[in-house]
Amino acid sequence: MADAVPLPAGRTQETGVPLAAPSILAEAEISVSIRGITKSFGSTRALDAANLDIRRGEFFSLLGPSGCGKTTLLRIIGGFETPTSGDLLIAGRSALGDLPYRRRTNMVFQHGALFPHLTVAQNIAFGLEMKRVPRPEIARKVEEALALVRLSGYGDRKIDQLSGGQRQRIAMARALVNDPEVLLLDEPLGALDLQLRLQMQEELRRLHRAIGGTFIFVTHDQGEAITMSDRIAVMNAGRIQQVGTPREVYERPANRFVAEFMGHSNFYDGTVAGRKADGTGAVAVNGQAFPTRLPPDAMLGAKVFVALRYEKVDVVPEGRPGEGGAALDGTVEEESYMGSFVRRRVNLGPMGTIVSDAANTGRQETMRPGDRVRVRWGLDSATVLPA
Ligand SMILES: Nc1ncnc2c1ncn2[C@@H]1O[C@H](COP(=O)(O)OP(=O)(O)OP(=O)(O)O)[C@@H](O)[C@H]1O
Numbered sequence: 001m002a003d004a005v006p007l008p009a010g011r012t013q014e015t016g017v018p019l020a021a022p023s024i025l026a027e028a029e030i031s032v033s034i035r036g037i038t039k040s041f042g043s044t045r046a047l048d049a050a051n052l053d054i055r056r057g058e059f060f061s062l063l064g065p066s067g068c069g070k071t072t073l074l075r076i077i078g079g080f081e082t083p084t085s086g087d088l089l090i091a092g093r094s095a096l097g098d099l100p101y102r103r104r105t106n107m108v109f110q111h112g113a114l115f116p117h118l119t120v121a122q123n124i125a126f127g128l129e130m131k132r133v134p135r136p137e138i139a140r141k142v143e144e145a146l147a148l149v150r151l152s153g154y155g156d157r158k159i160d161q162l163s164g165g166q167r168q169r170i171a172m173a174r175a176l177v178n179d180p181e182v183l184l185l186d187e188p189l190g191a192l193d194l195q196l197r198l199q200m201q202e203e204l205r206r207l208h209r210a211i212g213g214t215f216i217f218v219t220h221d222q223g224e225a226i227t228m229s230d231r232i233a234v235m236n237a238g239r240i241q242q243v244g245t246p247r248e249v250y251e252r253p254a255n256r257f258v259a260e261f262m263g264h265s266n267f268y269d270g271t272v273a274g275r276k277a278d279g280t281g282a283v284a285v286n287g288q289a290f291p292t293r294l295p296p297d298a299m300l301g302a303k304v305f306v307a308l309r310y311e312k313v314d315v316v317p318e319g320r321p322g323e324g325g326a327a328l329d330g331t332v333e334e335e336s337y338m339g340s341f342v343r344r345r346v347n348l349g350p351m352g353t354i355v356s357d358a359a360n361t362g363r364q365e366t367m368r369p370g371d372r373v374r375v376r377w378g379l380d381s382a383t384v385l386p387a
């Protein structure tokens with residue numbers, strides 16, 4: 001089966017042999033498969049029955065707050081930790097019995113871990129020397145790796161003669177030089193200042209395009225995960241909460257944790273209070289109607305919670321017509337200048353307050369506490385989930 005070429009779904013082989021089941025075809029595209037992995041450290045359950053399929057060539061992020069198990073999962077994939085139960089498949093076969101250097105993985109650690117007494121070139125060459133690769137080939141590969149991270153000519157420097165960003169690039173070069181099929185990156189940009197971090201994010205994306213391997217990237221920064229990733233797994237307390245594209249995870253959070261962790265949202269608890277034929281309706285929040293589209297299975301009277309992102313809420317002066325979406329009248333409590341945007345808190349009455357973030361275009365009217373306003377949002381903008 002090793003050399004079998006996967007066929008696009010729905011095609012038949014020329015030999016007329018029946019097509020393999022779709023799940024088998026899909027399996028050829030999976031680089032790393034995490035199957036029911038649990039990891040306990042004493043009484044701490046760092047991972048709890050995690051399941052995840054990461055596709056070949058994907059830029060995949062593990063995102064979650066400190067202590068949720070990101071590093072533990074990455075270390076299990078890299079072979080630096082053994083799961084308490086469950087299985088790990090790399091390129092279709094169990095890798096649990098393989099030592100780290102036997103796996104097609106390479107890890108860039110959370111805290112650099114370069115050898116300070118060696119030069120840049122010696123650091124990068126280290127793994128190849130352990131594998132007894134011939135010297136001329138090592139020299140060539142080190143040069144290639146330095147060029148990839150845009151540090152050609154730095155080979156003879158000592159590690160302590162490099163900036164933080166350069167060190168991170170050397171740490172990546174040291175991993176890349178081994179031609180890993182899967183590159184494991186544990187918060188590689190965590191220690192960098194914002195400007196450098198943004199630059200390095202672009203560098204990493206470029207490297208990913210240039211190399212074409214699978215990147216598994218750990219971060220606790222949701223903005224970073226959103227801008228960098230093909231797909232994201234959001235984790236909390238050892239459990240995978242949601243897997244999806246940045247857009248899916250941001251726009252359609254699967255539960256309250258994801259909704260709270262990604263961006264800033266207004267939250268309301270209420271009950272489904274009415275539904276029209278077109279699927280829109282209202283959630284009663286403290287007796288006040290919150291207009292929104294409803295999930296198809298939401299029954300009248302069901303307890304739900306509603307999440308509505310600050311940036312989806314629009315505040316305009318009172319009397320301005322609606323735009324076919326929700327429009328409620330309220331009173332401004334506060335307006336805050338946030339640099340690139342303006343944040344407004346508006347009292348809607350029984351429902352409570354609602355917060356709106358609007359891009360600072362320089363053309364908005366200033367609003368003062370007590371101003372009467374109209375608050376608007378699209379009927380598809382809110383997420384409604386069972387309470
Ligand atoms: N070697 C260990 N011994 C005991 N407990 C551990 C060990 N490694 C991790 N843990 C615990 O497992 C949980 C998950 O840790 P992990 O390092 O995977 O979190 P993380 O998501 O990477 O966090 P951070 O964002 O802070 O790096 C934590 O509660 C941690 O204290």
Ligand SMILES: [Mg+2]
Pocket residue numbers: 070071072110186
């Ligand atoms: Mg960590």
